[in-house]
Amino acid sequence: MSIIRRVRKAIKSFAFGGTPVPQRVFLGQRSPQTEITVWLHGMGSPIDVTNRHAMACAVPFILCLPFDANEGPGEKEANHLSLKFCEQDGQRRVLGEIGLKLVQRVMLDGKEFILFGARGTANYCMSRLRLWAHYLLYERAERQAHNTPDITLTFRGRRAMEVMFICPRPISLVSVITDIKGNMFPVNVMGDLGDGYFAFSLRSPKIPAHLVADAGRLALSSVPFEQGAFAYQMGINHNKQSINWYELPFETKASSSFQIPVPVFAYRVREMEVEKIQPIGSHTMFIARVISDECYSAGQELFVVHGFYEAWRLKKNNGEWSAALKEDATIKAAARYKSSPV
Ligand SMILES: Cc1cc2nc3c(=O)[nH]c(=O)nc-3n(C[C@H](O)[C@H](O)[C@H](O)COP(=O)(O)O)c2cc1C
Structure with missing residues (x-):
């Protein structure tokens, strides 16, 4: 190996800690996941919101937290809250933080669903040097791919997304039918909001958002x-x-x-009625009420995390990237099926 190649390899290894990590890694988890706890700080004792928060929009970055009537934060308090993403066992280390700022309050059935943006973020899954090396690498890869994405995340939005995906997030299939149309598509911009409420978000200009709005109900x-x-x-x-x-x-x-047609392989199927349609930015958020919840069996489900968290997780468990990426590749590689539009 030439000296230049050796020096390059050494720099790469120093900056990236070995191999650069991918942004999105698919993995199997039991639901609900038990690796990460999400705590809401700033309203007295920290509140566990692990199973009570939802991603709501990519551009701008927005998440949703539910509150009972008159129990939500006041105007000033709402701009000083933060979410901390912590290891659930072991040393309960804080792996990431998102400082919140109030965007909008959505009232529904006496509940308050508050939309928050990101004031600031911190990611502790890797050293700052390695995080920055990856930020630059991701930017360069996107420029080189010459693809013009239809939405462009801000620097802070990207960082907030990386922290959100420290918490393993499931991917589910939405089935929806109207009198004349029907579709089934994957979603992961979503989350449980407690008390039988569930939120998911779809890209505003795309067809599924209109179909769900027309149908008013769906199966997840x-x-x-x-x-x-x-x-x-x-x-x-x-x-x-x-x-x-x-x-x-x-x-x-x-x-x-x-x-509504649902896959026979689903472990769990929830039927929902849409109660609120909230256009936000790049996405439209649907707040739905669960009207039936059937569990047929249980097992490892499809989840996704950011590569920064996967890197931390592998280090903790003495895992190998090669094995993790093999699992991930089984999901990404198969592109056998292409359904034709009707
Ligand atoms: C696993 C998976 C999950 C997705 N989740 C969402 C979602 O929650 N909301 C959404 O609007 N689009 C979602 N999408 C759609 C993608 O953002 C994208 O629009 C779609 O894959 C079509 O790709 P294209 O826009 O590059 O043609 C998801 C796609 C995949 C493969």
């Missing part, structure tokens, strides 16, 4: 990790008016109340 199916490739492939359905249910590469059955 969990995805077993082994079937994860199907969910990934169905990302393409976000660009379709409608799909042909008979062309799906897996069997479906009718959901219990709405009779």
Whole structure:
């Protein structure tokens, strides 16, 4: 190996800690995940919001937290809150933080769903040097790919997203039908809001957002990790008016109340009615009420984390990137299925 190549390798190894980490890593987890606890700080004792918060929008970065009537933060307090993403066992280390700022209050059935932006962020999964090396690498890769993304995240928005995805987040399949159209597509910009409420967000200009708004109801199916490739492939359905249910590469059955086609492989199917449609920025947030919740079995489900957290997790568990990426590749590689628009 030439001296220049050796020096380059040494710099790379110093800056990236070995191999640069990917931004998105798929992995199998039991639901609800038990690796990370998300704490809300700034309203007295920290409040565990692990299973009571949702990603709501990418541009601008916005998340949603639910509060009972008259229990939400006041104007001043709301701009001083923060979320801390902590290891659930072991030393309970803080792995990331998002300082919150109030964006909007959404009132529904006497509850308050508060939308927050990011005031600031901190990520402790890696040293600052390695984080910055990756920020530059990601930027360069995007420039070189010459793809002009239809949404561009701000610097702070990106960092906030990386912290949000320290907490493993499930990917589910939404099924929706109206009298004349139907579709099934994956979602991960979502979250439980407690008390039977659930929020998910869809890109505002895209077809699924209009379809869900028209239908007013849907079925949300969990995805077993082994079937994860199907969910990934169905990302393409976000660009379709409608799909042909008979062309799906897996069997479906009718959901219990709405009779909407759902995958037979789903461990859990929740049927929901949309109660609030809130356009935000790049996304429209749907707040829905769960009207049926059926659990058929349990096992490893499809989850996604940011590579920064995966790197920390592998270090903690003496895991190997090669094994993690092999698991991840099984999801990303399979692109056998392409349903045609109806
Ligand atoms: C696993 C997965 C999860 C996704 N989750 C969401 C989501 O929650 N909200 C959304 O609007 N789009 C979601 N999408 C759609 C993508 O953002 C994208 O629009 C889609 O894959 C089509 O790609 P294209 O826009 O590059 O053609 C998801 C896609 C995939 C593959």
